Amino acid sequence: MDFVFVEKLLVGLLASVVVAIVVSKIRGRKLRLPPGPVPIPIFGNWLQVGDDLNHRNLAAMAGKLGEIFLLRMGQRNVVVVSSPPLAREVLHTQGVEFGSRTRNAVFDIFTGKGQGMAFTVYGDHWRKMRRIMTVPFFTNKVVQQYRAGWEAEAAFVVDTVRADPKAATEGVVLRRHLQLMMYNNMYRIMFDRRFESVDDPLFLRLRALNSERSRLAQSFEYNYGDFIPILRPFLRGYLRLCKEVMETRLKLFKDYFLDERKKLASTMAMDSSGLKCAIDHVLQAQQKGEINEENVLHIIENINVAAIETTLWSIEWVLAELVNHPEIQKKLRDELDTVLGVGHQITEPDTHKLPYLQAVIKEALRLRMAVPLLLPHMNLHDANLAGYDIPAESKILVNAWLLANNPEQWKRPDEFRPERFLEEEKRVEANGNDFRYLPFGVGRRSCPGVILALPILGITIGRLVHNFELTPPPGQDKLDTTEKHGQFSLHILKHSTIVAKARAF
Ligand code: HEM
Numbered sequence: 001m002d003f004v005f006v007e008k009l010l011v012g013l014l015a016s017v018v019v020a021i022v023v024s025k026i027r028g029r030k031l032r033l034p035p036g037p038v039p040i041p042i043f044g045n046w047l048q049v050g051d052d053l054n055h056r057n058l059a060a061m062a063g064k065l066g067e068i069f070l071l072r073m074g075q076r077n078v079v080v081v082s083s084p085p086l087a088r089e090v091l092h093t094q095g096v097e098f099g100s101r102t103r104n105a106v107f108d109i110f111t112g113k114g115q116g117m118a119f120t121v122y123g124d125h126w127r128k129m130r131r132i133m134t135v136p137f138f139t140n141k142v143v144q145q146y147r148a149g150w151e152a153e154a155a156f157v158v159d160t161v162r163a164d165p166k167a168a169t170e171g172v173v174l175r176r177h178l179q180l181m182m183y184n185n186m187y188r189i190m191f192d193r194r195f196e197s198v199d200d201p202l203f204l205r206l207r208a209l210n211s212e213r214s215r216l217a218q219s220f221e222y223n224y225g226d227f228i229p230i231l232r233p234f235l236r237g238y239l240r241l242c243k244e245v246m247e248t249r250l251k252l253f254k255d256y257f258l259d260e261r262k263k264l265a266s267t268m269a270m271d272s273s274g275l276k277c278a279i280d281h282v283l284q285a286q287q288k289g290e291i292n293e294e295n296v297l298h299i300i301e302n303i304n305v306a307a308i309e310t311t312l313w314s315i316e317w318v319l320a321e322l323v324n325h326p327e328i329q330k331k332l333r334d335e336l337d338t339v340l341g342v343g344h345q346i347t348e349p350d351t352h353k354l355p356y357l358q359a360v361i362k363e364a365l366r367l368r369m370a371v372p373l374l375l376p377h378m379n380l381h382d383a384n385l386a387g388y389d390i391p392a393e394s395k396i397l398v399n400a401w402l403l404a405n406n407p408e409q410w411k412r413p414d415e416f417r418p419e420r421f422l423e424e425e426k427r428v429e430a431n432g433n434d435f436r437y438l439p440f441g442v443g444r445r446s447c448p449g450v451i452l453a454l455p456i457l458g459i460t461i462g463r464l465v466h467n468f469e470l471t472p473p474p475g476q477d478k479l480d481t482t483e484k485h486g487q488f489s490l491h492i493l494k495h496s497t498i499v500a501k502a503r504a505f
Pocket of ligand 1: 091117118119120137302303306307308310311314370371374375376377439440441442444445446447448449450452453
């Protein structure tokens with residue numbers, strides 16, 4: 001054998017071994033992970049911290065572990081961020097790196113593995129969905145087009161409650177009426193449709209399916225199968241139920257709303273003047289081949305979940321705080337009387353003239369944040385945060401509630417005190433201009449629906465407080481404001497009965 005050839009072969013082999021060793025050293029270098037409790041094999045920290053990773057429990061852990069910490073939930077890494085500078089890093093500076101969403105077996109079913117917008121990874125599909133949804137849903141033009149409808153729906157609630165003789169004595173569960181109102185507010189935008197009453201059979205079916213979807217998705221019951229993949233087979237029954245609910249829901253959206261709208265649209269001229277409601281715009285994108293019917297159905301699904309429930313929970317929280325703080329309720333009513341005149345029914349343009357109303361809404365969104373950990377973010381690739389290594393596909397929770405309720409950052413944060421937003425915090429807005437206050441998030445994945453949510457809240461709260469004195473039911477001096485948490489939701493546990501005494505105008 002040629003000596004030179006053997007020499008080359010040996011040098012080549014040696015070089016490959018050296019390269020392999022260097023690569024394995026680099027790959028296997030010890031990661032510098034964020035601090036956290038010491039995990040045990042298989043379970044990680046799950047048995048130590050339990051299932052309920054709600055904003056308050058996570059705030060208590062941040063007190064011990066610091067502004068960034070890591071929990072190993074079985075196989076999953078959960079990184080919790082609790083300071084304004086780190087929120088800025090995740091949501092803004094490294095917004096692309098941390099701009100995806102985590103998935104799990106249950107969410108894969110409900111989101112069709114990210115067919116819509118809210119639960120899809122950051123990338124081309126998300127950008128396309130956001131573009132397609134912006135014109136029909138998320139602009140001031142939409143607010144101007146639909147505000148009269150929202151005012152009519154709020155008036156309908158006021159009239160229904162006024163007509164109920166029990167309202168002024170025993171009280172009524174206002175939520176029932178407000179829920180119908182929120183469905184109508186959103187179904188007007190989507191389909192130009194509304195439901196006649198809380199007993200409308202189609203509304204009842206839709207509501208039952210949506211609330212079952214929420215229960216199944218927000219529950220902690222399925223954590224074990226999510227955290228420890230070898231236990232996934234035990235989730236089979238749960239996942240089957242999720243699938244059934246999802247299929248029935250999508251079929252309902254299709255049969256009763258989408259196909260109806262298509263039929264109607266086929267009889268109208270589909271030029272730009274023929275476009276009427278949001279789904280017409282979305283269907284145009286489908287006709288152009290930009291999206292398919294499944295995407296269309298998931299847009300409807302996203303609005304049902306992201307828009308209706310969050311806004312309804314927030315309205316309920318504002319009302320509960322106003323009932324429990326009669327002096328604040330009176331001050332708000334006085335503002336409405338003084339600025340608008342006694343008996344004048346508030347409209348969307350009026351909401352901009354009412355600083356105390358705005359402050360009341362902001363304060364409720366601060367203390368009782370409907371989405372207190374934002375929607376879970378995720379880094380698709382290995383990343384670095386505050387000098388720590390964050391392994392790819394970690395779930396990143398920003399504890400927005402703690403940012404807005406930290407006594408080191410806010411004056412007496414546990415008090416419901418709207419005045420703070422007219423005094424020491426008067427520059428703070430809900431659009432994310434201050435990283436201590438992010439009820440709608442900020443940056444690429446922030447809530448695009450804020451543009452609709454704030455006027456709807458203003459009109460609804462304004463109408464109710466202007467038309468009624470709202471008090472707890474007889475025998476109670478306060479409403480029960482116990483919180484109910486889900487995977488990332490926060491709503492009031494008991495849908496309170498509220499006495500609504502109509503004012504005479
Ligand atoms: C008071 C009511 C609402 C609150 C508190 C709220 C809050 C939020 C929050 C915290 C996020 C996640 C931000 C993040 O992960 O960084 C979000 C996302 C989202 N919200 Fe809202 N929201 C409300 C109303 C609405 C409405 C009315 C709509 C639609 C009309 C809407 C549509 C969405 C969508 C589509 C996303 C996902 C955005 C994305 O992933 O890119 N929301 N919302």
